[in-house]
Amino acid sequence: MSIYDTLNQEQREAVFHTEGPLLLLAGAGSGKTRALTHRIAYLIQEMGVNPWNILAITFTNKAAEEMRDRVDRLVGFGAEQIWVATFHSTCLRILRRHIDLLGYDNHFTIYDRDDQKTVIKDICKRFGIDNKQVKEQEFIHAISTAKDRLIGPVEYQMNVRYDFTRKKFGDVYQEYQEVMKKNNALDFDDLICKTVELFRSNPEVLLNYQERFHYISVDEYQDTNHAQFELVRLLAQRRRNLCVVGDDDQSIYKFRGADIRNILDFEKVYPEAKVIKLEQNYRSTPNVLDVANAVIRNNRGRKEKALWTRKEEGESVRFRQFDSAYDEADYIVGDIQERTGRGGCKYGDCAVLYRTNAQSRLFEERLVSEGIPYDVVGGVNFYSRKEIKDVLAYLKTIDNGQDDVAVKRIINIPKRGIGASTIAKVEDYAQMRDISFYDALREADNIMDIGKAITKIDAFVTLIQSFRSKVEFLNLGELIQDVLEKINFRDYLEDFDEDAQDRMENVEELKNKAAAFQEVHDDATLSLFLEEVALVSDIDQVEGVGSRVLLMTLHSAKGLEFSNVYMAGMEDDLFPSYQSLNAEDDSALEEERRLAYVGITRAKENLTLTCARSRRIHGEMQYHQVSRFVREIPDALLDSTEPVPKIRQVAWEDEGVERRAYDPRPKAKLPAKKPSAKPNKPFIAQGIEGLNRIAGVSKGMPYQAPVMPDYGVGDRVSHTKYGQGTVLALQKDVRDYKVTVHFDQAGQKIMFATFAKLKKC
DNA sequence: TTTTACTTCGTTTTT
DNA sequence: CGAAGTAAAA
Numbered sequence: 135m136s137i138y139d140t141l142n143q144e145q146r147e148a149v150f151h152t153e154g155p156l157l158l159l160a161g162a163g164s165g166k167t168r169a170l171t172h173r174i175a176y177l178i179q180e181m182g183v184n185p186w187n188i189l190a191i192t193f194t195n196k197a198a199e200e201m202r203d204r205v206d207r208l209v210g211f212g213a214e215q216i217w218v219a220t221f222h223s224t225c226l227r228i229l230r231r232h233i234d235l236l237g238y239d240n241h242f243t244i245y246d247r248d249d250q251k252t253v254i255k256d257i258c259k260r261f262g263i264d265n266k267q268v269k270e271q272e273f274i275h276a277i278s279t280a281k282d283r284l285i286g287p288v289e290y291q292m293n294v295r296y297d298f299t300r301k302k303f304g305d306v307y308q309e310y311q312e313v314m315k316k317n318n319a320l321d322f323d324d325l326i327c328k329t330v331e332l333f334r335s336n337p338e339v340l341l342n343y344q345e346r347f348h349y350i351s352v353d354e355y356q357d358t359n360h361a362q363f364e365l366v367r368l369l370a371q372r373r374r375n376l377c378v379v380g381d382d383d384q385s386i387y388k389f390r391g392a393d394i395r396n397i398l399d400f401e402k403v404y405p406e407a408k409v410i411k412l413e414q415n416y417r418s419t420p421n422v423l424d425v426a427n428a429v430i431r432n433n434r435g436r437k438e439k440a441l442w443t444r445k446e447e448g449e450s451v452r453f454r455q456f457d458s459a460y461d462e463a464d465y466i467v468g469d470i471q472e473r474t475g476r477g478g479c480k481y482g483d484c485a486v487l488y489r490t491n492a493q494s495r496l497f498e499e500r501l502v503s504e505g506i507p508y509d510v511v512g513g514v515n516f517y518s519r520k521e522i523k524d525v526l527a528y529l530k531t532i533d534n535g536q537d538d539v540a541v542k543r544i545i546n547i548p549k550r551g552i553g554a555s556t557i558a559k560v561e562d563y564a565q566m567r568d569i570s571f572y573d574a575l576r577e578a579d580n581i582m583d584i585g586k587a588i589t590k591i592d593a594f595v596t597l598i599q600s601f602r603s604k605v606e607f608l609n610l611g612e613l614i615q616d617v618l619e620k621i622n623f624r625d626y627l628e629d630f631d632e633d634a635q636d637r638m639e640n641v642e643e644l645k646n647k648a649a650a651f652q653e654v655h656d657d658a659t660l661s662l663f664l665e666e667v668a669l670v671s672d673i674d675q676v677e678g679v680g681s682r683v684l685l686m687t688l689h690s691a692k693g694l695e696f697s698n699v700y701m702a703g704m705e706d707d708l709f710p711s712y713q714s715l716n717a718e719d720d721s722a723l724e725e726e727r728r729l730a731y732v733g734i735t736r737a738k739e740n741l742t743l744t745c746a747r748s749r750r751i752h753g754e755m756q757y758h759q760v761s762r763f764v765r766e767i768p769d770a771l772l773d774s775t776e777p778v779p780k781i782r783q784v785a786w787e788d789e790g791v792e793r794r795a796y797d798p799r800p801k802a803k804l805p806a807k808k809p810s811a812k813p814n815k816p817f818i819a820q821g822i823e824g825l826n827r828i829a830g831v832s833k834g835m836p837y838q839a840p841v842m843p844d845y846g847v848g849d850r851v852s853h854t855k856y857g858q859g860t861v862l863a864l865q866k867d868v869r870d871y872k873v874t875v876h877f878d879q880a881g882q883k884i885m886f887a888t889f890a891k892l893k894k895c
Numbered sequence: 896t897t898t899t900a901c902t903t904c905g906t907t908t909t910t
Numbered sequence: 911c912g913a914a915g916t917a918a919a920a
Contacts, residue, residue: 221909222909222910390909551896554896669909689908714906750911
């Protein structure tokens with residue numbers, strides 16, 4: 135009896151396939167972490183691979199920790215030698231050693247979103263850009279997107295040509311990189327793309343790591359962006375022992391740069407790749423899986439797979455519609471109360487999932503009034519809280535004065551009466567002498583007409599220097615305590631904030647974390663602590679065994695599971711979001727659908743979908759109809775008090791509802807491509823037929839369904855002016871179809887179907 | 896320099 | 911509606 139006997143056929147295949155590229159398509163709850171950890175154990179135990187030759191990359195610290203724990207339990211010894219880390223901490227480790235080759239100081243700091251914003255704001259001021267017209271956020275986003283695609287400022291500038299707006303973005307991007315370098319700082323995206331840059335420009339360094347990592351695995355591969363793809367490609371290039379695990383159906387992070395093509399095109403990049411699908415689900419009941427499959431099958435361009443399980447049927451998935459969002463919250467909280475009251479489950483088994491953070495409020499109110507313990511996941515990250523960042527900025531300044539953003543943050547915390555004009559003078563001086571802001575403060579007496587502000591500046595510098603002299607003999611907790619006392623932080627908080635108590639508790643918590651850090655790492659330094667802190671997130675802190683109801687967004691729920699899941703706000707325009715419903719193409723809608731799929735597959739036993747006919751959004755009342763995702767579920771699969779208007783379930787009816795997810799051997803080995811659409815008829819047409827049907831059902835909706843043209847993609851058509859051409863694309867727009875035609879004479883045109891008056895020929 | 900009244904603007908988020 | 915940020919007033 136070996137540890138591999140407990141795996142199913144596909145998992146075992148994945149474990150034993152150690153040489154060459156491997157794509158593991160792992161459906162929700164299909165035991166992918168299990169397969170991955172066993173695979174690593176197999177490499178060490180059976181293949182005699184040295185643990186330090188293995189690299190396992192994840193996205194979150196939590197996933198990394200879990201992976202290490204589980205490998206530890208399987209292997210026993212040597213597991214601590216395996217390099218298990220997130221993308222970012224992997225790159226951080228590499229850059230700490232070699233970034234001097236790119237002209238940076240190896241002691242760089244990491245800037246988060248807030249710090250980035252401060253930098254951008256400053257640049258905009260200098261460039262005379264009004265942040266009301268172009269917000270900082272837009273610059274941050276543009277820069278981040280460029281970096282995700284490995285486009286540096288120079289290349290960006292080359293592509294802007296004469297586009298004035300984009301040129302402005304290019305200028306800001308360039309300046310931003312310069313400021314970052316001057317501040318000796320990297321942002322999160324830099325961590326990845328600077329590592330790629332390092333590898334590209336220093337083949338001997340790359341070779342060093344290629345020779346170190348003989349076997350590489352990447353988890354959540356569907357979430358990788360181009361830079362991460364390239365990083366992995368470079369590392370794996372030599373030995374090609376690359377195992378990527380992911381589920382294209384759970385790709386929900388396109389908006390932050392994830393490129394779904396990385397997983398869809400894996401076989402093109404690695405033609406010799408072996409592909410294994412994990413479809414047996416160990417988490418949910420067949421009822422839940424049927425619903426999940428019914429929804430996700432409406433996406434196209436996915437790797438076809440269908441989850442199944444051997445679990446007992448369980449309860450039906452419920453759907454309830456309410457008049458108001460209050461009633462909805464009432465019902466859900468009542469249901470939680472009832473289920474936990476019966477003793478069947480604990481509060482910690484229940485999770486309420488929603489699309490937007492704002493929806494948490496109503497649930498919080500009801501839970502408070504019922505006295506039910508709960509936690510809200512997400513919102514503001516612990517390390518992003520103002521009071522925490524203040525203390526961290528002090529620590530950063532004490533650690534090294536290079537970080538201008540940190541120094542400027544605390545120069546008036548607490549209020550020291552150093553005004554904007556004084557700061558501007560110091561800034562000018564620093565710029566002139568090409569030194570950091572803090573160094574300029576230290577020699578402030580050289581600055582002309584600084585006036586009596588000099589005493590205030592001196593006091594600040596003396597304070598920081600005194601902390602520096604204590605770093606040697608104080609431990610981290612004591613240092614923080616000393617800072618808090620010397621700056622009277624409590625008084626400062628109480629002066630302007632009524633939640634001073636909460637904030638002070640957070641700071642205490644930070645002190646505890648610092649002390650704990652020191653206990654775990656015997657070589658703990660201030661720098662190492664700041665580094666650790668820079669790369670942790672909120673979801674990392676969610677405990678597995680909870681006794682509290684969890685409230686979170688659908689995004690945060692990925693990777694988690696609960697016995698009772700409530701998906702609230704299942705309404706068109708909320709989920710799927712208004713933006714995705716009105717988008718040009720349906721890729722955004724498909725991403726929302728994947729999000730629905732993620733939500734549904736979080737449920738182990740009970741799933742309840744709810745929605746409200748009316749709710750207040752941005753202060754005004756809005757009326758929504760039932761989410762199309764609910765309407766995509768066949769009635770037979772839903773426990774509903776009234777029938778739900780249906781949408782596009784043709785494909786489902788064709789195969790019959792009797793093919794259930796619990797059937798271990800699906801009849802006819804799953805017809806891979808369902809013959810639902812008639813040949814030559816574009817996919818979009820199906821969606822529109824569905825839309826027409828909804829438009830018919832919903833009462834008094836002023837929705838004017840566009841009339842479907844009688845031609846489709848690939849058809850030959852003629853236009854009165856342009857002559858004959860071929861239809862390249864057909865897209866639904868607000869009240870008409872957009873047709874892209876390549877005319878034999880006139881070339882490619884995009885036009886509205888009603889105006890184009892195209893004739894099929 | 897700090898407080899106060901007013902405007903603006905609203906997905907999702909890890910690191 | 912409510913947070914966050916900004917311009918004007920004290």
